Amino acid sequence: MSGGTGRVGLVSVVMPARNAAPTLAAQLEALCRQTYPGRWELVVVENGSSDGTPALLRSWRQRMPRLRVVGVAGGCGVNRARNIGCRRALGEFVLCCDADDVVASGWMAGLVDALRTSPAVGGALERRLLNSRVALAARPPKEADELLDTFGFLPYPAGANCGFHKELWSLLGGFDESYRYGGDDVEFFWRAQLAGHRLAFSPDAVVHYRLRADAPAIARQLYRYGRSHPKLYRDFAGHGMPASRPGDVARAWWSTLVHVPDLLGPADARAAWLAQLALRAGRMAGSIGNRRCYL
Incomplete structure (x- = not known):
């Protein structure tokens, strides 16, 4: 597995986006504010949107020269979108985030630091900043100091805040595209651990996570x-x-x-x-x- 404590090459951020016009600009702004000093690119998989998402992405290309947009006609499940983005990614490390969240300024640096010594990593999800009292009542905030463990089996990071060596993604055959919604991230990281690959947690890699509003x-x-x-x-x-x-x-x-x-x-x-x-x-x-x- 590639990595180590030496110099990191290009980092790729893969972000699926479908009908994300109301929230996407805030996420792009947040990515522009990253403290990570190395080279990175953003690969947005435009997943068959019917709103203003494609036009918004076009308007950001001059502001973000490292932005690449991959269009998918008709839409697809989130894991297919992630796989498409990973295939197009040029970096040795791949970081995943979502178009309706907001990454903290140290998000990229936190994940990259952990990937120097681990083949896969997850970060912390912060739920209070972007969400109403109603949303938080339905999905209460959890401690942000460890990976998720919903099923009493193996821990896993959320797909909205994770990273991995591209080599690991290739070895595992990518994300399982039969998981179109729910379990999509769990399945991938469980397979990684069952194949003998260690997961890390980066508390400095924070994503402000947006819940459904009503x-x-x-x-x-x-x-x-x-x-x-x-x-x-x-x-x-x-x-x-x-x-x-x-x-x-x-x-x-x-x-x-x-x-x-x-x-x-x-x-x-x-x-x-x-x-x-x-x-x-x-x-x-x-x-x-x-x-x-x-x-």
């Missing part, structure tokens, strides 16, 4: 996340991913039942209730679709 959008996202979880279980149970525990499932559904009156309460309570219901309903649907029970 309860229906939050519920749709959590439903799609939930649908992906049985697919992960199908693919990784044989490697040690534990089954969902009946007691946890029963407590989650009981909590959902007893909090039904929250639907008549304030907006943040409604959003939290809908998020929990959507996740569990998604897991039920995913269990049927993947013929593996993970509730």
Whole structure:
């Protein structure tokens, strides 16, 4: 695996963008403010947008000469977009971020420093800056001092804040494009660890993470996340991913039942209730679709 403590060559930032016009400029501004002193490029995979995203990207080309835009007609899943960006990336290190978030000024430097000694890395997600009380009630902030570990199996970074050696991406055959939404980042980094590659965490690589703003959008996202979880279980149970525990499932559904009156309460309570219901309903649907029970 390439890397080490010596000089780093070109770094590539890969960012999928679909209908991102309301948020994209803030992310591009943030990338322009990076403290990293080395050479880097930005590869934006314009993923079939129907809004002003393509025009906005064209307007930024003079301001960001290192910006390259790759168009994908008709749109595709996030992992296909990442793979397209990685194929076009010229750097030895690839960093991934999303078009609706805002990277902190030390984000790139933090990930690159970690990649000098590790083949893959994740950074911290900060949720308070960009999000409303309603969004935070549905998806409460978590500690930002370690990689995510939602499933009690292996840790993983979020696709919105991660980096890896391009050589590792090639060795793994890229991201699994059958994961179109949810589980997409988890699957890749689990495969990396199962193949013997170590993950690092960089607390200095901070992304201000934007959540869905209203309860229906939050519920749709959590439903799609939930649908992906049985697919992960199908693919990784044989490697040690534990089954969902009946007691946890029963407590989650009981909590959902007893909090039904929250639907008549304030907006943040409604959003939290809908998020929990959507996740569990998604897991039920995913269990049927993947013929593996993970509730």
